[in-house]
Amino acid sequence: MPIHIIKLIERREVARGTHVFVFEKPEGLTFKPGQYAGFTLINPAETDAGGITRRFSLLSTPDDAHLAIVTRIQNSAYKRVLNALPIDSEIKFAGPTGNFVLHEETSIPAVLIAGGIGIAPFYSMIRYATHHHSPQQIYLFYGNQQPSDTAFLDELMQLQQKNPHFKLIAAMDRPDNTWAGETGFITDKMIKKYLPDISAPIYYICGSPAMVTALQETLAEMGIEEEEHIRTEDFPGY
Numbered sequence: 001m002p003i004h005i006i007k008l009i010e011r012r013e014v015a016r017g018t019h020v021f022v023f024e025k026p027e028g029l030t031f032k033p034g035q036y037a038g039f040t041l042i043n044p045a046e047t048d049a050g051g052i053t054r055r056f057s058l059l060s061t062p063d064d065a066h067l068a069i070v071t072r073i074q075n076s077a078y079k080r081v082l083n084a085l086p087i088d089s090e091i092k093f094a095g096p097t098g099n100f101v102l103h104e105e106t107s108i109p110a111v112l113i114a115g116g117i118g119i120a121p122f123y124s125m126i127r128y129a130t131h132h133h134s135p136q137q138i139y140l141f142y143g144n145q146q147p148s149d150t151a152f153l154d155e156l157m158q159l160q161q162k163n164p165h166f167k168l169i170a171a172m173d174r175p176d177n178t179w180a181g182e183t184g185f186i187t188d189k190m191i192k193k194y195l196p197d198i199s200a201p202i203y204y205i206c207g208s209p210a211m212v213t214a215l216q217e218t219l220a221e222m223g224i225e226e227e228e229h230i231r232t233e234d235f236p237g238y
Helices: 079-082 118-131 154-162 188-194 207-219
Strands: 003-015 018-023 037-043 051-055 067-072 090-097 110-116 138-144 164-173 202-207 230-234
Touching: 037 079, 051 067, 051 118, 051 202, 067 118, 090 207, 110 118, 110 207, 118 138, 118 154, 118 164, 118 202, 138 154, 138 188, 154 164, 164 188, 188 207, 207 230
Parallel strands: 110 138, 110 202, 138 164, 202 230
Antiparallel strands: 003 018, 003 090, 018 067, 037 051, 037 090
């Protein structure tokens, strides 16, 4: 796997405690939406048992001029150092890699189920499909605590307006009184409400390990065949 040295060029908050980091894109780099890469700190000011490398799904699409990732800023040495990096700081980039990518047969619908920061690979997939006018039907079930915790909610709503084949179903577990969408956890009842045929799609789940396991069990109880129709990626909380 090639290793590149890339510079940080932008950092911004996109939801409560959730930040996007934008980096230079190595010349000639290619990848598929949904793939991830390793990001290694160079001579960090502090470290802990978690080490100096993390893997992040690429938020950007292959069409973008830069590389972007999104993460929640939690209490680890890695996240503290990353969040404090001055603009133009360098970091090691290894990748991309991974098989968590959309199936190629566009006549088969894709159901994307994201919990929190698990939106990262799906955001790349949806933006890419929209930009390239893919005919594939894509459903995104996106669970969060509150709208203020929900990264890219406005952008996803705009993508739904642009892409007639994309349907966003956002669900808030603890909504405020202004929220008009779905509430509670993503359940079999919610999924069946929006899918005309639950046996037709391939399902993709991304989020915390507990969330991924719970949704795998839900889909299995719905009769979805796991080996052929369920694909997963989990993001440990580090």
